[in-house]
Amino acid sequence: MSRKFFITTALAALIGLAGTPVMANGINIQQFGYGNSTGGAQDGWDNIVGVYQSGTRNRAVARQYGDRNVSAIGQRGLRNTGRTNQYGHFNSAGIGQFGYNHRSILTQDGNHNIAAGVQIGNNCDADVSQNGSGNVAAFVQVCR
Numbered sequence: 001m002s003r004k005f006f007i008t009t010a011l012a013a014l015i016g017l018a019g020t021p022v023m024a025n026g027i028n029i030q031q032f033g034y035g036n037s038t039g040g041a042q043d044g045w046d047n048i049v050g051v052y053q054s055g056t057r058n059r060a061v062a063r064q065y066g067d068r069n070v071s072a073i074g075q076r077g078l079r080n081t082g083r084t085n086q087y088g089h090f091n092s093a094g095i096g097q098f099g100y101n102h103r104s105i106l107t108q109d110g111n112h113n114i115a116a117g118v119q120i121g122n123n124c125d126a127d128v129s130q131n132g133s134g135n136v137a138a139f140v141q142v143c144r
Contacts, residue, residue, distance in 0.1 A: 066091070110135070119143065
C-alpha cells in the first residue's frame with residue numbers, strides 16, 4: 001500500500017468520525033401563545049424530548065441524565081407546569097395537561113420505567129416518582 005493511499009484513507013475516516021455526533025440527542029419544541037417557557041438538560045445519548053405548548057404562561061422542563069430516555073410534555077391552557085426528571089436508561093415519561101393551573105412532576109430513577117399522565121379541568125396536582133426498574137404508572141385526573 002502506498003503512503004499516500006494510507007494518509008488519504010486515515011483522513012477520510014477522521015472526517016467521517018468528526019461528522020458523527022457523540023451524543024445524538026433530540027429535542028422538538030413548539031410553542032404557541034404568550035409567555036410560554038421551556039427548559040431542560042440532556043446528558044447521555046439517544047435521549048429525546050418533545051414539547052408542545054399552546055396557551056398562556058405554560059412552563060415545561062425536561063431533564064434527562066442517562067441513555068435512550070423519552071420525555072413528552074404537551075400542554076394547552078393557562079399557567080400549567082409540567083416537569084420530567086429522568087435518571088437512568090430506557091425510561092419513558094409523558095404529561096398531557098388541558099385546562100388551567102395544573103402541575104405535574106414525573107421523576108424516574110432507574111431503568112425501563114414508564115410514567116404517563118393526563119389532567120383535565122383546573123387546579124390538578126400530580127407528583128409521580130419511580131425508583132428501580134420496570135415500573136409502570138398511569139394517572140388521569142379531572143379536577144375543578
